[in-house]
Structure formats: structure tokens, C-alpha cells
Amino acid sequence: MEIEELKKIQQECAKKVIQRDDFEKLITVGGIDLTFEDIKSNPTKAWASIVIVDINTLKPVYEDVVEGLVDFPYIPTFLAFRELPLMLELYQKIKIKPDVYFIDGQGVAHPRGCGIASHFGVATNSVSIGVAKTKLFGYYKEPEEKRGSYSYLTYKGSIVGAVLRTKDRTEPVYVSVGHRISLKKAIELVLRTSIYRIPEPTRLAHNLLQKVRKRLY
DNA sequence: GCGACAG
């Protein structure tokens, strides 16, 4: 498929994104992550996992894994075309749906307004938030060193996300609206679910995958 | 033209 067509898909997706709170409750949070058996080869075997935690205890209440083949390469700004298919398989498989999903990567903090977190939210019509470890798009000033402080990610005068410190004196994470939630709530939720730098749902989903990849699970 | 560039 041509790159231009993929751009159009992202532009259409961006039009559907809802950047305001559109949910009843926010009790369970699911973190989704992917890992690859051999990132050098294409296609490569991969696994997607989800760990759902209760917002009050931050303890897992459900976890699941799916295995599949990924044949699309990693191309900056087109991550969704590589990782979304397996995430959607996982979505279909899970017996319990969380109230909100944390997706590794950007939401609307994307050149065409539809990073993988927004793409996932729109595709499944669910509430989603993008939580990335590094920046893809936008400008910002370094937030204060204390946990909870943040600065906005901006582009051409508009706010596209936030750079949030989830732990004192630790590198911040990049939060942006995925779908059906406001940036304000997204920031609050990521902070509330963070004990370490990476919020618990995502951190646990990542840990689970490391075990799966090493056949320890 | 040059630099940046989620995972």
C-alpha cells in the first residue's frame, strides 16, 4: 500500500477522535504492549499482552496474551500499521474490557493527529490514552523535577499532549489523548496509576511479555 | 537541503 494512502487513513481517523470525557466510569485500566521474537526479520513472530488493573489497588485483575505474525516494518509516524493488527486480535480475545486503555505510543500528538493510541480507540470505539517513553511530535519545555509536574506538548499554537513527570527526578513520559477522554483526565489517570516511571498497567503488560518471549510463561 | 523520527 502506498504511503499516501496510509496518510489518508490517518487523516480520516483524526476526524473521528473525540477529545473530551465520554465515559461512565474509570475503575479499570488496561495496559497493552507488544514484543517481537526477532525484530531483524520480517515477518517476525510477535506477542501482544494486556494487564488490567483496578485503579484503587493498582493490582492486576485480568491478563491475557495473543501470538501472531507481524509483517509491516517500523516506519516513524506509521507505527499503527505495524502494531495495531495484533492489538485488535487481543482486543477480540479478552473476556473483560477495561474502562480505558493505555497504549504505548502517541495519541493525537502525531503529525496527522492519529497516533496508534487514537487509532486503537477509534477502531474499537473505546477510551484510550497514548503513553510514550519518547517524543514523536511537538515542542515543549522541560517540566519541573517533581512527580506530578508537567508541561504541554504543542504544535503551531495548539496543545497536542503533555510531558509528565511520573516520578521524582526521572525522565518524563509523553501523554496524549487517544480517544473519548480529555487531556486533563488523561494526565490525572496516568499519574494516579504510576508508582514507577511507567504506569502500572503498561509496566506489568511489558513484564508479562518478557516472560512470554523467554518461554517462562 | 538538514534534522527529527512513537515502537
Place this chain on the structure above:
DNA sequence: ATCTTGTCGC
């Protein structure tokens, strides 16, 4: 994302 042990700092 992944390859990898020890090591520095809270």
C-alpha cells in the same frame, strides 16, 4: 522494539 552485566544513585 532488541542485543546485555555490572554499576551508580536514591
